[in-house]
Amino acid sequence: QVQLVESGGGLVQAGGSLRLSCAASGIFFRANTMGWYRQAPGKQRELVATISSSGSTNYADSVKGRFTISRDNAKNTVYLEMNSLKPEDTANYYCNAVVVITTWTFPSSLWGQGTQVTVSS
Numbered sequence: 001q002v003q004l005v006e007s008g009g010g011l012v013q014a015g016g017s018l019r020l021s022c023a024a025s026g027i028f029f030r031a032n033t034m035g036w037y038r039q040a041p042g043k044q045r046e047l048v049a050t051i052s053s054s055g056s057t058n059y060a061d062s063v064k065g066r067f068t069i070s071r072d073n074a075k076n077t078v079y080l081e082m083n084s085l086k087p088e089d090t091a092n093y094y095c096n097a098v099v100v101i102t103t104w105t106f107p108s109s110l111w112g113q114g115t116q117v118t119v120s121s
Helices: none
Strands: 004-006 010-013 017-025 029-039 046-051 058-061 067-072 077-080 092-099 106-112 115-120
Touching: 004 092, 004 106, 017 029, 017 092, 017 115, 029 067, 029 077, 046 067, 046 077, 058 067, 077 092
Parallel strands: 010 115
Antiparallel strands: 004 017, 017 077, 029 046, 029 092, 046 058, 067 077, 092 106, 092 115
């Protein structure tokens, strides 16, 4: 019913930058926390960054100072600006949103399909 669509992934050299976008489409009442997670081959999915509806942010230690998460509530979109990329940042990046579909439903945790980020040496 509500869909998250990521974009902006690609292949970059170490030290480069990428900006990921995730737009929530469909009918829903409210989006609470939104965030980005990533999963490298053979690894567990890990949190990258989250941002609350009020703008409070949380980052994984490995990306602090390099990545910036932001959101545009009018566009129902969350962004992840990635700078000084390292080969270890290579992963499939997934958008997540905690969404209240209607006023009477429990919040639902929704996931995008993922966008691949590959950082070469």
